[in-house]
Each structure stands twice: as C-alpha cells, then as structure tokens.
Amino acid sequence: MDKLFIISFLGLLTVVHAVAGSVVYNNIGMLEELERFEIDEENGVELSDTPSWTSERGRRVLVNVDSFGAVADGVSDHTQAFVKAWQTACATPKSVFLVPPGRRYLVNATKFKGPCEDGLIIQIDGTIIAPDEPKNWDPNLPRLWLDFSKLNGVLFQGNGLIDGSGRKWWKSSCKKNKSNPCREAPTALTIDSSSSVTVRDLTIQNSQQMHFVISRCSSVRVSDVLVSAPEDSPNTDGIHITESTNVILQGCKIGTGDDCISIVNGSSGIKMKRIYCGPGHGVSIGSLGKDNSTGIVTKVVLDTAFLKETANGLRIKTWQGGNGYVRGIRFENVKVEDVANPIIIDQFYCDSPKACKNQTSAVKISEIVYRNVTGTTKSAMAMKFACSDTVPCSNIVLSNINLEKKDGTVETYCNSAQGFGYGVVHPSANCLTSQDKHYFGVGVTDIAEDYDTDQTEIAELAESSSEAIVHTEL
Secondary structure (H helix, E strand, C coil): CCHHHHHHHHHHHHHCHHHHCHHHHHHHHHHHHHHHCCCCCCCCCCCCCCCCCCCCCCCCEEEEHHHHCCCCCCCCECHHHHHHHHHHHHCCCCEEEEECCCCEEECCCEEEECCCCCCCEEEECCEEECCCCHHHCCCCCCCEEEEEECCECCEEECCCEEECCCHHHHHCCCCCCCCCCCCCCCEEEEEECCEEEEEECCEEECCCCCCEEEECCEEEEEECCEEECCCCCCCCCCEEEECCEEEEEECCEEECCCCCEEECCCEEEEEEEEEEECCCCCEEEEEECHHHCEEEEEEEEEEEEEEECCCCCEEEEECCCCEEEEEEEEEEEEEEEEECCCEEEECCCCCCCCCCCCCCCCCEEEEEEEEEEEEEECCCEEEEEECCCCCCEEEEEEEEEEEEECCECCEEEEECEEEEEEEEEECCCCCCCCCCHHHCCCCCCCCHHHHHHHHHHHHHHHHHCCCCCCCCCC
C-alpha cells in the first residue's frame, strides 16, 4: 500500500474533519494500522539449492523411496515404502526425502509425523497418485491423504505432481447429485501443527476434496505452487488456511471447482501476492459462524491478483447465528475478467440443502479496504454488501474501484453496511451509510504514478497466466 495514498487520504480526512468529527480519527487509526501491516517476504527457512538425487557428493543424505522397495509402476501400493523412507529421513539430520523424477507411485492415506531432525528437505520430483476408488479408502483416515504434521524448518519442493484421482469422489458427491449421501472426502496435501515451513514449485491436481490445507501452523511460505481441478469438481478448494498465522502465498496459480483460496477461523497475518485465480469461486474469507460457532480472522492482505471467469471475486462469507469478527482486511491491485460478484460481503451465507433460519447474532465485519480493483463483471450487482441487520458491517473503504459490465450497467447493493469512498468509485457506493458519507464525491488528485505501476504489475500477471490451466487425468 503506497505511502502517497495514505498521506493523501489522511490529508483529505483532515479537510473534512469539521463535519466528520471523531469518526475521522477512528478511520485514520484503522488505515494507519492496515498500512503498517506488512509481512517480511524474506522470512522463512533458508532455501537450499535443489539437491541432485543422482549425486553422492554434498553434505546431505539422500533417502530415496526406491531404496525402500517402491516400484514406480503407478499400480502397486507403495505406501509402506514411503513410510519406511520417511522414518529414515525424519531421523537423519540434513536429509532429503526423495521422490525421484520420471516415476509414478500409488500411495494410500498416510500420516508423515514429526518432529524430525534439522534440515529436512522433501523433494518431490516424481508423481504421487491416490487410489481412485472411494469404497477402498481407509475408514480411519476419511479426510486425509498425504498428511504432514509437527514439522519445523522443513522445505517441500520439486517439479513433481500430487494427483488425488478425484473423479469418482466428485461423481459420488451430494453436490453433484442430491440423491447421493453427503460424505467426507480426503484433502490431497495437509501440513498441520508445523512452523517455519516453505513449499515451492509443486503441482497438486484433481484432489478428492480440498487440495492443500495449512492447519494450525505458523510462519509458512508458499510460492509458485500450481493447483488444478475442473470447474465442476465440488468442494475442491485450492489452498485452505485454518488456525494459522504468518502465512505468505505468492506467485500461485489456482483453478478449481471451489474457492481458489479460503481463509477460515483462527487465522491472522495472511499475505497473498501475485495470485492467479480461475476457474473457481474466488478468494474467500470464510465461511465463518456455521452452527452458531465463533469465527475470527484478522490482518489479511491480497496484493496483485488476476481473477478470470470465477463465480465470485473478493468474498467474505459468514453464516447467521455466528459470533466473532473479521477485521483488518486489505484487497488491492486486483483485476477481474468476466467475474460474477467481484466484491461481495455475504452475511447470509447458506450452503445447505435446507433453508437457513433467520438469526440475530453474527460475525462482526469491519475495517475492510478495497483499493485499485478494476475489470469486468458478469453480474449487474458488481458490489454487494449484504450485512447483518443487528451487527452491521463498518469501516468499509473503497478507493479507485472501476467495474464494468460488457452488456449493461452495474450497481452496488448495501444492507446495514457503513463505510466511505475515496477517489473513483464505480459503480457508486452511495448506499453505504456512515457519518463519513461526505467523502463520496470529494475531488482529489489521482495517484497516477503509483497507480500505473500497480496496473502494469497486474497486467504482467494476467499476461503470464493467459493460457488456461490444463486439467489432465493420469
């Protein structure tokens, strides 16, 4: 978030101080706090050069799954070979758990547990595939496939592929066919209860349900990860973050049948940079508050993203009846192309076959900034702030918003939403109610140089991701 923007904005608020009163100071404090929130992208584990798995030189100990009986035919069950290799690698300092290139390994649901000795690298250069028959899945691990836990300072890397073989799972989903019973399904890759973890360059595709879950972790950095599943694959979230802090996602390209990125309860200090999303359901905070639960998400930044042909854009979704709060969120430098609901807060979310009953309690949503969001919408309602009647949304800030519909006009919907706008806001958001509503229409000089720089970076991201994500079956 550029310094000129914040300085100009604070100057504007000073000008209108006489009419806005103490509310101005509250907004200044909120904006300054969001401005200070930056995650150091250089923090994390020390990255090593990719080890050569054919070399005997170097300080690292190569632990090759082939040495423990794995036969790379893609048909035989290699689970025990992977478990034995893991036990050796985990117990050996500066080891490399190696899945070698040019090989395909069938692996069943497995837990890879730490803690491990220092300096562990998980090098996935080959292909790991899951059994494709839901009926044969381990009933003791219904939600897991490859589950890594209690790790510290571990590096996951490689040019390999993790393939969930999810087609039969999708077909049996109650979301594909309402006559099917709703059942749990595995997550392809889970990192749980871990810290100082780096994941880079991996491809995860066709997961049974969610692709990559970061759960109960701190200090995780994910870069240049590709996630791919068909648009009609149900519940196949790309990257799902829960109960985690200080997580950085950068340079990731995600196309799925559900949220590209979802951030849920207990998460704080999440930064996403240079994200491509599409197809999918957009970048979501939530859902939160289901079954009258408490949901808390704070300090989230999405900076520089391109969303193409997604069912939603920048979304916050909560159920009626919940408690907790979402605050300190910043979406900036985002381009959307043929996206439905580009900007949406939905506090009446109801992903249920039955109608959800009206309830008065709700997750409190406040201090949400949208800045430099441009592009085309498939829906006439380009911005929708559907907030709780009893717990209104507050301090929604809009700056340099320009959303158009190719074949019609666009509008903004508000219910119990308070906030203000700065600079260009199209469609108009006059429906936001606030003591600060004077700010709409106040003329200020556009921050041309920094804005143009932001748009150039977004355009480069869109150009680099212009080819559609190719979905493949092995």
